[in-house]
Amino acid sequence: MSATTPGLVCGHHHLYSALARGMPAPPATPTHFGEILEQVWWRLDAALDLDMLRASARLGAVEALMCGTTAIIDHHESPNAIEGSLDVIADACAEVGVRVVCAYGVTDRHGPDGARLGLAENERFLRAGGRGLVGVHAAFTCSDETLEAAAGLATDLGVGVHIHVAEGPEDASAGQRLEHLAAGSWLLVHCVGLDRDLPGTIAHNPRSNMNNSVGYAAPARRPNPVVLGTDGIGADMLEEFRLAYVAHRADDVLASPDPAWSWLEAGWSLVPEARTDTVTWNYDHVDSAWHVAFTPGIRALQVESAEGEVLLADGLPTRVDLAEVRAHAAEQAARLHARL
Numbered sequence: 001m002s003a004t005t006p007g008l009v010c011g012h013h014h015l016y017s018a019l020a021r022g023m024p025a026p027p028a029t030p031t032h033f034g035e036i037l038e039q040v041w042w043r044l045d046a047a048l049d050l051d052m053l054r055a056s057a058r059l060g061a062v063e064a065l066m067c068g069t070t071a072i073i074d075h076h077e078s079p080n081a082i083e084g085s086l087d088v089i090a091d092a093c094a095e096v097g098v099r100v101v102c103a104y105g106v107t108d109r110h111g112p113d114g115a116r117l118g119l120a121e122n123e124r125f126l127r128a129g130g131r132g133l134v135g136v137h138a139a140f141t142c143s144d145e146t147l148e149a150a151a152g153l154a155t156d157l158g159v160g161v162h163i164h165v166a167e168g169p170e171d172a173s174a175g176q177r178l179e180h181l182a183a184g185s186w187l188l189v190h191c192v193g194l195d196r197d198l199p200g201t202i203a204h205n206p207r208s209n210m211n212n213s214v215g216y217a218a219p220a221r222r223p224n225p226v227v228l229g230t231d232g233i234g235a236d237m238l239e240e241f242r243l244a245y246v247a248h249r250a251d252d253v254l255a256s257p258d259p260a261w262s263w264l265e266a267g268w269s270l271v272p273e274a275r276t277d278t279v280t281w282n283y284d285h286v287d288s289a290w291h292v293a294f295t296p297g298i299r300a301l302q303v304e305s306a307e308g309e310v311l312l313a314d315g316l317p318t319r320v321d322l323a324e325v326r327a328h329a330a331e332q333a334a335r336l337h338a339r340l
């Protein structure tokens with residue numbers, strides 16, 4: 001029985017999407033995953049500038065800390081504000097006190113220049129000493145040449161590739177197209193419709209998959225290590241664990257919370273230092289998968305970093321003023337929504 005855990009890890013996030021809440025409805029209601037991308041996320045990311053991104057990342061980082069999440073594996077796209085975008089995210093997280101592993105999602109959606117600028121942002125950030133992976137949006141929005149360039153850059157820099165894989169039917173050929181490129185250092189996000197095994201860690205995002213109606217990813221049936229991500233819908237990892245468990249259970253009545261708990265814990269393989277942070281919760285059995293699975297609403301009271309700094313006290317961030325972060329986000333969200 002314990003009321004403390006190490007810091008939790010969000011294995012796949014999009015800090016740029018924190019200002020999406022309350023955005024205007026798209027011109028037409030999307031009827032499947034591909035239309036959700038086109039009409040919601042690809043309109044939103046195209047409208048972002050670096051001021052909006054900073055506000056979004058600060059809000060997302062604060063919300064993560066308030067959920068006991070001390071490390072975020074982020075996947076970013078802002079096609080009209082690429083250069084410097086990973087620094088904005090890294091700086092926002094550092095300001096709040098959350099660890100972040102950045103990646104810029106390279107894509108050919110905006111022509112060859114867009115892909116080139118995306119690759120360059122990954123390279124610039126990593127060569128300058130930034131902590132990250134080489135990001136790729138997904139195989140279905142990239143040419144073979146772009147996929148090979150991203151994989152080659154990752155190999156050159158000694159890091160993995162962070163890529164959405166077979167999230168929906170649009171990306172059904174991802175397995176075949178990535179088979180000769182993928183490596184154990186890759187972070188493979190979703191893998192709902194993946195038709196073969198690829199090397200790498202799978203980031204399972206149960207809430208996002210349900211929200212996009214893409215089906216169940218069944219990560220327990222894969223041989224890969226599995227971590228949990230939110231895909232941009234906050235960073236409450238105990239809640240994502242509960243959803244991972246109940247989605248597993250909906251697929252298999254014999255499922256116990258243990259596999260989903262192991263996916264939550266596997267996040268420490270991606271950011272080992274998070275394991276040296278300490279989170280104190282308002283619940284005495286937070287180290288038990290069976291307790292947490294059936295106890296919604298557990299809150300983080302305090303977060304202390306490995307270095308002994310209290311980053312969250314009485315549930316509130318200590319380095320930044322929550323009201324100011326929210327006001328900044330609201331001001332930038334109004335600019336963003338006006339553009340949409």
Ligand SMILES: [Zn+2]
Nearest residue numbers: 075164189231
């Ligand atoms: Zn994603």
